[in-house]
Amino acid sequence: MAERGGERGGERGGFGRGFGRGGGRGDRGRGRGGRRGGGRREEEEKWVPVTKLGRLVKEGKIKSLEHIYLHSLPVKEHQIMETLLPQLKDEVMKIMPVQKQTRAGQRTRFKAFVVVGDGNGHVGLGVKCSKEVATAIRGSIILAKLSVIPVRRGYWGNKIGKPHTVPCKVTGKCGSVTVRMVPAPRGAGIVAARVPKKVLQFAGIEDVFTSSRGSTKTLGNFVKATFDCLLKTYGFLTPDFWRETRFTKSPFQEYTDLLAKPTTKAIIFEEDKLE
Amino acid sequence: MPEIMELEAEGDSLDNFSSLQIKGEEEYQEQESDDDDDDEDEDEEEQETVTLGFVEKPKDRHSLLRQLFPSKAGGVPAWLDPIDLPSEKSRVCSICGDPLQFVIQVYAPIAEKESTFHRTLFVFMCPSMACLLQDQHEQWKRAPNKPPRSVKVFRCQLNHSNPFYPSEPPRHDGTDKPSTVGAALCSWCGTWKGDKVCSSCKSARYCSEKHQMLHWRLGHKVDCQQISISSQSSNSSTYGSRTTSKEIDKVANKSLWPEYEIINEDEDSFNTETSEGNNYSNSVVSKGQLDETMKSLLDNFEGNDDQKCWASFQERIAKAPEQVLRYCRDTNAKPLWPMTSGRPSKADIPKCNYCNGPRHFEFQILPQLLYYFGVKNDPDSLDWATIVIYSCAASCEVKMGYKEEFAWVQLYSPSAGIP
Numbered sequence: 001m002a003e004r005g006g007e008r009g010g011e012r013g014g015f016g017r018g019f020g021r022g023g024g025r026g027d028r029g030r031g032r033g034g035r036r037g038g039g040r041r042e043e044e045e046k047w048v049p050v051t052k053l054g055r056l057v058k059e060g061k062i063k064s065l066e067h068i069y070l071h072s073l074p075v076k077e078h079q080i081m082e083t084l085l086p087q088l089k090d091e092v093m094k095i096m097p098v099q100k101q102t103r104a105g106q107r108t109r110f111k112a113f114v115v116v117g118d119g120n121g122h123v124g125l126g127v128k129c130s131k132e133v134a135t136a137i138r139g140s141i142i143l144a145k146l147s148v149i150p151v152r153r154g155y156w157g158n159k160i161g162k163p164h165t166v167p168c169k170v171t172g173k174c175g176s177v178t179v180r181m182v183p184a185p186r187g188a189g190i191v192a193a194r195v196p197k198k199v200l201q202f203a204g205i206e207d208v209f210t211s212s213r214g215s216t217k218t219l220g221n222f223v224k225a226t227f228d229c230l231l232k233t234y235g236f237l238t239p240d241f242w243r244e245t246r247f248t249k250s251p252f253q254e255y256t257d258l259l260a261k262p263t264t265k266a267i268i269f270e271e272d273k274l275e
Numbered sequence: 276m277p278e279i280m281e282l283e284a285e286g287d288s289l290d291n292f293s294s295l296q297i298k299g300e301e302e303y304q305e306q307e308s309d310d311d312d313d314d315e316d317e318d319e320e321e322q323e324t325v326t327l328g329f330v331e332k333p334k335d336r337h338s339l340l341r342q343l344f345p346s347k348a349g350g351v352p353a354w355l356d357p358i359d360l361p362s363e364k365s366r367v368c369s370i371c372g373d374p375l376q377f378v379i380q381v382y383a384p385i386a387e388k389e390s391t392f393h394r395t396l397f398v399f400m401c402p403s404m405a406c407l408l409q410d411q412h413e414q415w416k417r418a419p420n421k422p423p424r425s426v427k428v429f430r431c432q433l434n435h436s437n438p439f440y441p442s443e444p445p446r447h448d449g450t451d452k453p454s455t456v457g458a459a460l461c462s463w464c465g466t467w468k469g470d471k472v473c474s475s476c477k478s479a480r481y482c483s484e485k486h487q488m489l490h491w492r493l494g495h496k497v498d499c500q501q502i503s504i505s506s507q508s509s510n511s512s513t514y515g516s517r518t519t520s521k522e523i524d525k526v527a528n529k530s531l532w533p534e535y536e537i538i539n540e541d542e543d544s545f546n547t548e549t550s551e552g553n554n555y556s557n558s559v560v561s562k563g564q565l566d567e568t569m570k571s572l573l574d575n576f577e578g579n580d581d582q583k584c585w586a587s588f589q590e591r592i593a594k595a596p597e598q599v600l601r602y603c604r605d606t607n608a609k610p611l612w613p614m615t616s617g618r619p620s621k622a623d624i625p626k627c628n629y630c631n632g633p634r635h636f637e638f639q640i641l642p643q644l645l646y647y648f649g650v651k652n653d654p655d656s657l658d659w660a661t662i663v664i665y666s667c668a669a670s671c672e673v674k675m676g677y678k679e680e681f682a683w684v685q686l687y688s689p690s691a692g693i694p
Contacts (some may be wrong), residue, residue, distance in 0.1 A: 055650075059652070
């Protein structure tokens with residue numbers, strides 16, 4: 001250490017380990033470099049949140065995903081989803097090589113298409129393009145986790161056991177494709193085309209009848225219509241929702257804000273109502 | 276026939292040639308439009324060596340003193356030039372008037388010039404989020420008038436031989452001492468120069484009235500009497516001058532951010548092998564069914580620009596998730612932006628105030644630091660996406676003391692859910 005500083009002090013400029021000269025390993029021997037061989041997985045377990053919502057989730061102040069959905073907070077870190085939904089499974093639906101013409105031939109990249117879901121009311125879809133297959137898959141898993149939506153399930157007839165089908169007839173539309181989902185009795189299974197069937201399986205819907213119209217050949221619109229349909233399951237007002245909602249404060253709501261203005265469509269305002 | 280029609284619809288100029296090739300169903304591969312150029316450029320940009328900074332708890336109380344030329348975050352700054360500290364006007368938040376709080380200092384000498392043998396950059400900011408929101412408007416305003424900012428960066432540099440430190444490198448064994456004592460610092464924040472003295476006990480020093488008030492309320496009222504009595508009998512001052520390496524006073528302000536040392540490592544040392552097999556057999560959609568159906572699907576779910584930008588930011592961060600600082604002084608280095616919105620153009624970055632030369636990107640602070648600082652997560656607490664520091668490209672030497680540089684703050688864009 002003394003020789004490094006003394007003799008080479010003149011050329012290197014500065015003492016010790018400053019920035020900007022391709023930092024050395026340092027006398028402390030932190031061992032960060034040494035851990036390389038051990039396995040990179042350990043680095044991935046240590047998540048340092050980057051957004052405020054991430055910090056809240058890491059602290060444990062937000063316990064369920066539904067709290068985030070309730071206040072429509074944008075989720076930017078996929079680790080949030082992993083912390084809140086540990087049973088999230090992912091599946092690669094398609095790896096497609098796409099090419100771009102360049103002067104020196106063709107440049108091939110890979111587009112990965114991944115669907116994630118926990119089989120219990122949450123699905124997400126993600127797409128990523130990259131030069132390597134593994135990178136594309138990883139990126140699309142991350143994007144899929146960020147786009148997870150809740151799915152409401154209900155009963156066809158007797159309310160015995162767990163909900164297994166959509167709560168009512170819902171329809172979703174995207175482009176020219178309309179997808180209609182109809183509650184089905186137990187044992188009917190998912191009666192749908194191959195790709196939306198996969199999505200519905202990940203959502204946790206066990207039985208459903210579907211009916212589609214329009215140019216279902218356009219798979220993008222088809223799947224988006226299915227997604228739209230699933231989104232609407234929670235948007236449909238059934239008699240269970242007739243009760244007045246007790247609004248709660250969002251984790252990001254400022255106090256001064258809500259005290260200042262009276263809000264008619266008070267999304268976030270704590271009121272006590274007589275039951 | 277239908278295949279050629281699809282190709283023309285995409286508007287690719289080389290389609291004419293590709294349609295002449297004889298292709299079977301299985302070999303059909305989609306021609307992409309040029310909107311993926313950004314991704315390609317980003318991949319090629321990764322040639323620069325970026326140095327990452329990580330926080331670590333200091334070994335002991337003495338390892339972050341200024342004679343050891345540390346890079347540190349939180350706590351109090353270890354001033355490089357201990358006498359000529361920043362002036363009264365520059366040390367306060369220009370928006371609310373409170374003195375700024377120390378965020379991070381980076382010891383970044385430049386080997387080529389003699390005058391930059393020692394060189395440190397100090398970053399200060401006002402801990403109030405309201406000031407930061409106001410500051411966002413201010414940073415877009417351009418010269419000639421210097422807009423009021425709540426984030427300030429100071430640069431200080433010294434020659435190899437200077438009146439403050441010995442010419443030999445520090446030995447790191449606890450015996451290092453600076454050559455001169457430093458100026459007295461504020462008893463409350465321990466950050467800024469304490470030019471104002473408490474009138475009753477004459478030993479407590481403060482940088483501003485606000486700090487004097489805070490200190491008075493939180494304990495000095497009691498101590499003041501005793502000190503003035505004891506100092507009349509013996510001429511020793513216990514406050515202020517934290518000059519010798521033996522005496523490290525605890526500053527009175529408990530809400531300073533926790534102190535860490537910054538360790539640097541090259542980003543390249545975190546690159547790992549990423550090759551996995553290219554054969555993925557489970558595909559729901561069969562290979563032949565590509566073309567426009569798949570394309571529309573992919574278009575719908577690929578995410579907009581902002582999401583793509585965020586995704587690539589996260590991928591880059593994922594190599595070393597604990598990093599808090601990214602340093603790269605190459606001329607064509609670009610900072611890693613988390614968002615697409617709120618980026619400065621070349622014209623938004625003002626020229627150096629002192630030599631009128633251009634300013635270049637030097638380093639950026641990442642939001643992981645907020646996590647390590649334990650910043651609360653209330654709706655009105657501090658939060659930023661990144662702080663990018665631009666410094667004079669020539670690292671000009673005008674006179675001794677501290678020169679201001681330019682900081683650019685990028686905040687997360689508020690969305691519908693967050694008021």
